[in-house]
Amino acid sequence: QVQVQESGPGVVKPSETLSLTCNVSGGSVSSFHWSWIRQPAGKGLEWIGHIYNTGRIDYSPSLKSRLTMSVDTSKNQFSLKLSTVTAADTAVYYCVREWYTSGWATFDYWGQGTLVTVSS
Amino acid sequence: DVQMTQSPSSLSASVGDRVTINCRASQSIAKYLNWYQQKPEKAPILLIYGASGLQSGIPSRFSGSGSGTDFTLTISSLQPEDFATYYCQQTYVTPQLTFGGGTKVEIK
Numbered sequence: 001q002v003q004v005q006e007s008g009p010g011v012v013k014p015s016e017t018l019s020l021t022c023n024v025s026g027g028s029v030s031s032f033h034w035s036w037i038r039q040p041a042g043k044g045l046e047w048i049g050h051i052y053n054t055g056r057i058d059y060s061p062s063l064k065s066r067l068t069m070s071v072d073t074s075k076n077q078f079s080l081k082l083s084t085v086t087a088a089d090t091a092v093y094y095c096v097r098e099w100y101t102s103g104w105a106t107f108d109y110w111g112q113g114t115l116v117t118v119s120s
Numbered sequence: 121d122v123q124m125t126q127s128p129s130s131l132s133a134s135v136g137d138r139v140t141i142n143c144r145a146s147q148s149i150a151k152y153l154n155w156y157q158q159k160p161e162k163a164p165i166l167l168i169y170g171a172s173g174l175q176s177g178i179p180s181r182f183s184g185s186g187s188g189t190d191f192t193l194t195i196s197s198l199q200p201e202d203f204a205t206y207y208c209q210q211t212y213v214t215p216q217l218t219f220g221g222g223t224k225v226e227i228k
Contacts, residue, residue, distance in 0.1 A: 061216060101169050
């Protein structure tokens with residue numbers, strides 16, 4: 001069974017770059033598609049972007065100019081970098097497997113989430 | 121962008137009640153609609169995919185219906201463990217896989 005676990009600093013200063021890593025176990029990172037989703041405290045879910053096992057990467061249009069996603073197959077992990085952060089980027093960040101069930105895209109395996117606070 | 125609007129934003133119900141949650145898309149999304157359940161401090165869990173497909177391991181009291189722009193999640197007999205927040209999500213329009221604002225189901 002696939003498991004994913006986010007890691008990264010809990011606090012990032014305004015204007016700096018937020019960097020998170022998602023470690024994958026129970027399967028190869030290169031076999032699946034992966035998404036990042038975030039959730040500000042008390043609010044709803046926001047899809048950030050995904051990286052497919054073909055190398056295709058799509059970003060949310062609202063974040064695209066600040067985002068970079070990549071995969072490191074040697075470490076079986078994938079990562080997220082969000083530049084020039086502000087308080088509005090404070091949220092729980094989830095890494096998620098994107099899986100096609102009967103042809104329908106779904107998010108079926110989620111990490112536990114990691115809280116990132118943007119604060120000086 | 122496709123906007124996903126859920127209603128109601130919250131509801132109160134009793135154990136055993138039939139509960140219905142609605143989700144409306146700002147444009148047709150065929151049946152590209154998923155439902156998730158989220159409990160406090162936990163990651164969401166996939167309940168329904170493709171508008172009506174029941175995810176493996178999810179109890180049959182959960183069901184989904186709809187196509188085009190209007191969708192419904194139904195819990196046929198609410199159980200204590202079902203008190204949570206529910207989100208719909210469209211996967212028709214990429215690369216913006218938008219979620220609804222959520223519906224919180226609380227104990228009456």
